[in-house]
Structure formats: C-alpha cells, structure tokens
Amino acid sequence: MQMIKFILTSMLLWSFGWGKYALIVEERLGEGIEVSALAMESSGKQIALGCSDGGVRIVGIPSGRVELILKGHASPVSALAFLDGETLLSGDRGGEMRRWNLKLQEGEVWPERSLEARGAVRAIAAQEGFYAATFENHTLEYQDREGKKHSLFYPRNFQMIGWRGSSLYLLGWDRRLRVVEAQSGKETLEREHSDEVLASAYCAYRDDLLVADAGRRVWKIPFDSKKPSQEVGMVEFSPSALACDPFEKGVWIGGSQGEVIFWGEGGVKEFLGEMRSGGVRGLFAPSEGILVGISWEGRVVVWKKL
Secondary structure (H helix, E strand, O other): OHHHHHHHHHHHHHHHOOOOEEEEEEEEOOOOOOEEEEEEOOOOOEEEEEEOOOOEEEEEOOOOOEEEEEOOOOOOEEEEEEEEOOEEEEEEOOOOEEEEEOOOOEEEEOOOOOOHHHOOEEEEEEEOOEEEEEEOOOEEEEEOOOOOEEEEEOOOOEEEEEEEOOEEEEEEOOOEEEEEEOOOOEEEEEEEOOOOEEEEEEEOOOOEEEEEEOOOEEEEEEOOOOOOOEEEEEOOOOEEEEEEEOOOOEEEEEEOOOEEEEEEOOOOEEEEEEOOOOOEEEEEEEEOOEEEEEEOOOEEEEEEEO
C-alpha cells in the first residue's frame, strides 16, 4: 500500500503537478546540512540559504544549483537579507552579523562592534540599502532613510520583520503585528492574532500580511486597523511555509510533512504534491510560472508551469 501511495504521489507531483506545474529541478545541498534561514534577491534570480554548518549558499533560479558558498560564520546562520543585488547581510546564533560582497565573494563582520550582549540574530530585513535586525535580547536595530541608527526594546522577540515604505512591520511571537514609523520610532499599528502563528509572508501586490496558525487556518491581515482579518481557508496539515504569488493571484502553502498546495483568491484549492525530504522550510514564487521549495533537510525543488 505504501508503494502504491508513493507511485501515485510521484505521478501527481513529478509528472503532472496538478495539471499546471511539473518538477524541473531537484537538488541536495549535501549530507547533514539543514537550512536555518532563507532570503530571495529582489529580481528573483537568486535565493540565499543560511545553513547549520555556518555557510551561506547562493542558489541560482531556475537552475536550483548552488552557485556560491560563503564561509565565515562560526555558528548556524539564523537570518538573511539582500541589501541590494550584490550585497547580502547574514546573522548567526552567536550574534555576529556579516556583510557580503557577492561579486567579490568577500565578507566582513558588520557593524564593527561587540555583539555579545545582543545574543542570536533573530531576523534581518533590508530595503534600498537600509537594514533592520532583531536580536535574542529583544532589541530592534535599524537605519532610517536619513542614515540615522535606532535601537528599540520590546518585551517579546520577533519571528518576522520587513520594510514597508518608510515603516517597519514586526510580527512577534506574542502574536502581535506592529508597524513602526522608522524615522520617529513611533508605533502606528498594533493588532493581535487569535492563535499561534506558524508561518507568515508579506504580500506586496495586495499590501497585507499572510499568516498560517496552529489552528491550520490561513489569514490575510491588513495593515489598516479598521479592516478585519480575513480567513483564506483551512488546510488539512500543519503549515510551515507560505508564499504569496502575484502572478497566480493566490498563496502557496507548505506543510511540516512536505505537503504543498495552492489556494487561489477565488477559493480554489489545488494539491501540488509532497516534498520527499522532510517538511517545507520555505516557498518562493520568484517569477511567473516558477515555484521554488526548500526543505529543512537541504533539498531544493523547482516547479515550472506547463
């Protein structure tokens, strides 16, 4: 029975997708290498993978192959963000941040000061040359558009941060979504989700936040406090990754056991298949007709629309 299930799943995923997508690439990073952080370059041509061995692997899209390995961190990489097309920021569990010149394949500790008191780097966000980072000691550090550096303290850590124009959005482990005006440091929004958030993704074309929670429900959370959160739907597995697809106008949802489905804005839910190497760590829709899946165990899969 298990063999029959495997054959049927393989036919669905690798040959036919769900009538629209088919597998074109399947690569492994290496034995025993786990993915601990992810980031996509704005053009969608490269994805950076932070790994358990302290290395950062740059993967080309749609080839799915490792083009470059950056070595310098002494502990697992915990956060990544592209500062621009040639510059990558990385942070590790020891609290060190590094800035990499991808063209020269060189990196340096950045900023140049002691990081011991801050603890592990939890998340990094970058936009148009400006950065923000959160740390284990509950601090948020960022640089505004005028180049001024800020440091704020919060009672809880954040699992996701990002830039939204001149503001930062912060999703905390306390289930609260906050928006901070960067120049003044003033909070302009705070709203709380009803359940523990397991995965999240910013949807730029709609300007809202997608979250998947412990109740196996996916929601759209608007940045307007006057608008209520809207439930996208409920899945039959524990969600572990989300990707907003501006081309297909919907959301890709990955599961902790490797499940991958697509949910369209019209309420259409289609099963894509299962990744065979552990749960889904991340999903990306970098360009029209391309979906990239990353497993926790270091497997890179690329699907292409037929």
